[in-house]
Amino acid sequence: MNTLIKNGRIVSHDNELTTVDIWIKEGKIHAIGEAFNAETFEQVIDVKGQLITPGLVDVHVHFREPGFTYKETIETGSQAAARGGFTTVCAMPNLNPVPDTVERFEEVQKIIDRDAVVKVLQYAPMTENLHSETLVDYDGLTQAGAFAFTNDGVGVQTAGTMYLAMKAAAKNNRSIVAHTEDESLLFDGVMHLGKRSEELGLPGIMSATESSQIARDLLLAEETGVHYHVCHVSSKESVRIIREAKQAGINVTCEVCPHHLVLMDEDIPEDNGYWKMNPPLRASDDQKALIEGLLDGTIDCIATDHAPHSHEEKNQSFVDSPFGIVGSEYAFQMIYTHFVKTGVFTLEQVVDWMAIKPAEIFGLNAGRLTIGGPADLAIFDLETEYVVDDQQFLSKSINTPFVGWKLYGDTTVTLVDGKIAWQKKGGK
Template sequence: MKTLIKNGKIVKKDNQLIPAAIWIEKGKIHAIGESFEEEAFDQVFDAKGQLITPGLVDVHVHLREPGFTYKETIASGSKSAARGGFTTVCAMPNLNPVPDTAEKLKEIYDIIKKDAVVKVLQYAPITEELRSETLTDQKALKEAGAFAFTNDGVGVQTAGTMYLAMKEAAANDMALVAHTEDESLLFGGVMHEGEISKKLGLPGILSSTEASQIARDVVLAGETGAHYHVCHVSTKESVRVIRDAKHAGIHVTAEVSPHHLILIDENIPEDNGFWKMNPPLRGNADRDALIEGLIDGTIDCIATDHAPHGLEEKKQTFLKAPFGIVGSETAFQLIYTHFVETGQFTLEQVIDWMAVKPAAIFGLEAGTLTIGSPADIAVFDLKTEEKIDDKDFESMAINTPFVGWKVKGNTLMTFVDGTLAWSKGDA
């Protein structure tokens, strides 16, 4: 099967958009040129003068299956990713059952093989059942297909457990990915500790809850030689610790989520669970530090932390609602609109942070438009402004405060191994 994507534009190193057509054959990119004779192809898709990028790579999503399929499934979550232009997503293990054995992990991959429309890589937990101090069998889980190891959602509370896990991860040449939250510093907090938490009469979450555990972990990563990756960085103190660790030569990488780059706690209008996320929305100085950290390379990539929940769960107060917002379908659009359109980021930088870098830091065969690479491709409309409408979501969940926001950069088509995984209307 020969497929052509015609009439597109790609970004060159100088941030110029140049005309491009992509020739796809046997699931790979066969050639890239300005145009090709259409008669030679079995399928032709028209990009209509819009942007062609490598398929986006999201190293942090929650697909909720098995165990919580009223929130999301692998089928719905992967469609949601495809609608956002993502072709590879990495799914967190806070599931039921937790995939803490090779057998449980293989069962999830059986569902992925059957139901996913994009490439789904499954994380395995660092410890059994996530909250225990007993390490999982990393070697067996790696052989069963584990993408990396994480206790996302709760984090590893004991330094000794983290040290031993890092030693194992280094021995198995696997990344250890950390949700950093010292629970002894939580004090029942549900939002950022600051003027807004006081105004709303809600218990706050200290910045040190996150940053202190990163500080602990980078020392351990330096001791063990492990690749240590920090999830959803949210505070200026965390950025400083990560920057210092990188300067010291420690193998640490980090991600930031779109909502922490765009929103702060002052944007929270009321005690409404749709605004409750973990880490919470922080202060203006924190947001500035995150943006600076992305630009100077302290933070390596953007990841959504797509966290679907049932509507009734999220329609509660901060004290009762679960943490998390959905993000797969809005990430690129929000980043493009709020940073590229305003001149803060270049388009090349955004593609780097959302496709090239996440693939590179985890050694994935993804995130690039090169001859011979998998034909994982997204096409985005940079011209048309639309409102984010939760009625259009492929996700089962709609828990996001961004509904109604006007954005450009909406996805037209997403291809996985050269096969159309999602398209908008008659695109």
């Protein structure tokens, strides 16, 4: 099908918005210009001056299938991603069963192929059942389609296991993607250790729980030469040591989540599990360091860590509820509203951090508007305010403290390989 995206605006390298039409043919971008005859196209989508970006790329989501489909499925999770403007997402392996064998991995891939409305890349675990010290079959899982290896949700507790995992990943030209958490430093903590945890009477989590394991892993990454990517960086200490590692030439990249950029521990109003996430919301100086880390290139990209849980699980105290919030459906909007409209970030930077850079980090054919490339596009209304409404979520879960927030940049259309994956009601 020939499709014309008409009267859109794209952000240029000087952060200016340029009006363009995009001609999509056979699922690819055929041409970008202004002089196309709309009458010759089978489908015309007039976006009336709204922003067109490359489809966003999220390297950190949890889709919960198999094993926890009451929280999310690959179908609903991918729909939520499309609703947020994401066209490529990378799904974590903390499932049941864990896809730690070729056979189990292929079973998950079958569900992806059948049900996903966006491009879903499946991580493989680093060790059997995530919690063990026994490595998975890195050769076999790479051949089965694992694009990277991670034990996200669980920190690898022994240096020897991490070293061997890095060697196996490097041998297969794959990345190690690390949830860094030294469990010996947790002390049953449920939120950031600070003034607010004391006020709420809740056990705190030290920043060193995260940063000490990053420090260990950086030296192992230098030893093995593997590409080492750090999940959801949250503390100023973590930013500092990653910055130093990059200066030393270690092959490290990292991500930050919107909620850690927008919120601090002092924003937590009460002992309510909807505010519980891992890593936790940290202090104001940590938040400042994260913003500075993005701006100076220490932090490479923004990822949601979309982590669905049921209302029954989250609607209780910090101590009893699981970690995690959903984020796919409003991540771009949150960053645009709180940082672009306030002049902290440019729109060009946000597109880079949420589309171009994550694709580059992992060598994905995504994240750019290029002639001959996949027609993966997102279209956003930057002018109209909307309210985050959990009754409108496509995710099966609503666990987020952002319900009721007023944002700009609502997604109006998301296209994957030229086909509409999501379109706002009332759109043409």
